[in-house]
Amino acid sequence: MRGRSMLPTLRPGDLLWIRYDATPRPGDLVVARFADGTVAVKRAVERRERGWWLLSDNPDEGVDSRHRGPVPDASLIAVVRRRVPLGCVRLRSRD
Numbered sequence: 001m002r003g004r005s006m007l008p009t010l011r012p013g014d015l016l017w018i019r020y021d022a023t024p025r026p027g028d029l030v031v032a033r034f035a036d037g038t039v040a041v042k043r044a045v046e047r048r049e050r051g052w053w054l055l056s057d058n059p060d061e062g063v064d065s066r067h068r069g070p071v072p073d074a075s076l077i078a079v080v081r082r083r084v085p086l087g088c089v090r091l092r093s094r095d
C-alpha cells in the first residue's frame with residue numbers, strides 16, 4: 001500500500017490480504033479500478049444504482065467517487081480482509 005488517501009487506517013508500506021471472490025459490504029475496504037485505469041484501495045460506503053460509492057478515509061488526499069462517481073461492480077477487484085503493518089513482516093533471503 002502506498003499513498004496517503006487512506007490514512008490513518010492504512011499507512012504507506014502496509015501489506016494487505018485480499019479476497020478476490022468476496023462481496024463487499026458497506027464499510028469494507030476494497031481494491032477497485034476507476035474508469036481511467038487507476039487501481040486504488042478505498043472504503044465502500046454504499047451501493048448505488050450505478051455502482052459502489054467509494055471514499056478515501058483521508059478526504060484531503062487522493063481521488064475517489066466524489067471526483068469520479070460510482071464504481072461499477074465489475075470494477076471491484078477484491079475486498080481487503082486484513083492489514084499487515086509495515087515492520088511486522090520479516091523477509092528471509094533464500095540463501
